[in-house]
Structures are given as structure tokens and as C-alpha cells.
Amino acid sequence: MKKLRTEQLQPGMVVAKDILDITGKLLVVEGTTLDEPLIPRLAHRGVDVAWVKSDEEEIAPTQEEKERIIKEIREDLDKRFHLVAQDPIMRGLRKRIFDYLVRKKTE
Amino acid sequence: MKEKVIKRVIEGTSSLPALPVILDRATRMLDDPDVSASDVGRIIIKDQSIASKVLRLVNSAFYGCQRQISTISQAVVILGFNTVRNVILSVSVFEAFSKDSKADGFDKYRFWEHSIACGVATRAIGKHLGVKDPEEAFVGGLLHDIGKLVLEQSLPDEFVKVLHLVKDMGISILEAEEVVLATTHPEVGRCLSQKWNLPQALEETIAFHHNPTAAETHLKLVSAVHLADSSVKGLGIGYSGDELVPPIDRRIWDGLRLNLDVFGRWLREIDDEVESACGFLPLLID
Numbered sequence: 001m002k003k004l005r006t007e008q009l010q011p012g013m014v015v016a017k018d019i020l021d022i023t024g025k026l027l028v029v030e031g032t033t034l035d036e037p038l039i040p041r042l043a044h045r046g047v048d049v050a051w052v053k054s055d056e057e058e059i060a061p062t063q064e065e066k067e068r069i070i071k072e073i074r075e076d077l078d079k080r081f082h083l084v085a086q087d088p089i090m091r092g093l094r095k096r097i098f099d100y101l102v103r104k105k106t107e
Numbered sequence: 108m109k110e111k112v113i114k115r116v117i118e119g120t121s122s123l124p125a126l127p128v129i130l131d132r133a134t135r136m137l138d139d140p141d142v143s144a145s146d147v148g149r150i151i152i153k154d155q156s157i158a159s160k161v162l163r164l165v166n167s168a169f170y171g172c173q174r175q176i177s178t179i180s181q182a183v184v185i186l187g188f189n190t191v192r193n194v195i196l197s198v199s200v201f202e203a204f205s206k207d208s209k210a211d212g213f214d215k216y217r218f219w220e221h222s223i224a225c226g227v228a229t230r231a232i233g234k235h236l237g238v239k240d241p242e243e244a245f246v247g248g249l250l251h252d253i254g255k256l257v258l259e260q261s262l263p264d265e266f267v268k269v270l271h272l273v274k275d276m277g278i279s280i281l282e283a284e285e286v287v288l289a290t291t292h293p294e295v296g297r298c299l300s301q302k303w304n305l306p307q308a309l310e311e312t313i314a315f316h317h318n319p320t321a322a323e324t325h326l327k328l329v330s331a332v333h334l335a336d337s338s339v340k341g342l343g344i345g346y347s348g349d350e351l352v353p354p355i356d357r358r359i360w361d362g363l364r365l366n367l368d369v370f371g372r373w374l375r376e377i378d379d380e381v382e383s384a385c386g387f388l389p390l391l392i393d
Binding site for chain 2 (some may be wrong): 076079087090096100
């Protein structure tokens, strides 16, 4: 079993744990084989990661994917923190959130 | 102008619903030491919709109860009066506001997501700050932005203008409310909590979450909500009318002797707990 981010999912993979949306609603039941139309729907419902059956080790995101994710996080935080960018506490908070989200989404 | 708006919203022939009678009766009963758990159960069961939601909630993973709770009086015995009162309060408030948004562009579902995340975050931060009642902390975070719901429901056209101003000018919803309405969601929320006779602690979290040092008797709880709001918006969970992280009050930060390393750890904890509490929402708004 391995945990993959939604964009790494491929048709034919078998879901190893029920996939829930952010509200806890069941979207895909364990044992389902993923197909072409299902995968983008998961992303659309806010699903970031899913467990699929596998004998291999977890696949780490490529360098290119990592860079894209980091760029997205940075842009989002720029927007959220633009009114408090001069405040030293808020700058520190932003850095902690940035580090945390980068680790969470790229490792 | 300000008084006029508030009067129009709170007292006028606005569409603002009353809190279910059940809440008031249940709260008074729960405060009475001579009342038994089965007395409380008998009152609540009169409102079937609330009773069934209370039971669904207390049986959800959120309350982590090992055994199935099948009656309200059983819930009171197992979880305690305080918890049950807070569950009834949360359910009643959700019932009082319509599920669909009256103001275009205001995503109610994501608004409740923000609110629940704030409830969870307030509980987590409150624990570190020594806030005594974790349930009260949860409800304090859950309901802190209730003034926005009042504005959205009672003055939908003006509220749409507020949302447009937020987008067009890149200002916070608090500033935009002041421009359009000459009042703000904490002020309107405070009037509502007085009208609804909510507990003092909740009135203070609703009124002072943007300026916590004004809190009169519940400084720690209000500070926890204040910090939770900035944390949740920083993490990008849900939506509450703007996407801007509100500044943390320096006096609160220093007064509580917080530091960024510790707070960084709390953020991770909050994010984890919010993820595990996300089943809460459909139970409330179904």
C-alpha cells in the first residue's frame, strides 16, 4: 500500500483505503479500481492524497512537481498575508506555515 | 448610521430567526442542579430535528465515545451537562440560519468549514493556554463569526457590496463592513448574542475576537479564538468572506509569552485535528 497525491494516481490502480472528501463524505470505497473519469473528480472534490494498493515503496514527487507545489504555496501565502507583511510576528507565522505546508505536500 | 443598521438587523422586521425555544429551556434546566438527566431528555425530544442531530453528533468520532448513545438523557449522563448544552447550542444555531446563501458569492459551506476549523483550533490552543472548558472553547471558535451570518441573511444586498469591496480593494472584510455598513460583524454579533441571551463567554468571543484585549472576563478564551482565527486563515482552511490573515494582537502575544517555535508546533497540531474533525460538518448541515 502506498500513499499518492491525487495528480500521481493512474487508471488501473486499486484503492487501498476508503477515500473521503474534506467533509468526511465517502467518495470511493476501498477495493475500487480507478478509471480515467474518476481521477479528476477526486481532485475537484478537494482530495489531496489517496492510498492505493502496491508492493512498491512510496513514490516521491519529482523535483519539477516539488517546485510547482512550492510556488503555489508561496503565491497563496503572499495573497493571504499581504495586509500583515510588515508585522514581525505575522512574518514569522507565515514562515512557519510555509515550512509546514511545504513538508506536508512534498514529502 | 451604525445604530440604524444594527437596529434594522437585530430588532426590525428582519428575517433573523429566533433561537429555538428548546435551547432556552434546556439551558435553564442544565443550570438547575435539581434537574435530572431524564428531565433534560424529555424537553429536548420535543424538538425532533434538534434531538436527532444532537444524537448524531454525540455519536460521531468527534466526541470519541466508545458506546452507542441512543437517548438524550444517556448523552447527559455519559458526556455531562456542559457538553450536551454546547452540542444543543451548536445545533440550534445551525438550525437558525438558512443553509443556502442569500448573498451571491458567499459560500456557506466553506464558511462553516472555517467556523468548525476555528472551533477545533480554539479548543487546541485553549488547552495550551489553560482555558478550563474545552467544549466552551470549541463553541467559542465555532460561533465567533456569527455576525457575518446575520449580515448575510438580513442585509444580503449590502453584504454583497461588502464582498465586492473586499475583492476589488484587497481590504479585509472588517474594513469593508465599516465602509459599507458603518458597523462590523463583531458588533452585530454581539447584539445578536444579547438578544439570544448567549452565555457571557460566547458574547465576548463574538464581540472581541479582533480586539481581544477588550475582553472583560474571558481574556484567555477570547485570545484563543483570536489566535485560532489567524491560524486557520493562515493555513487556508475554509472561507469567511475574505482570504486575509488577521493580525495577531502584539499585547496578547507578549502577554501570553508566546513564541514562534511553540506556535509553529500548535499549527501542526491544529491542522491534524481539523483533518480528523472534518466529518462534523455534514452532521450539522444535513
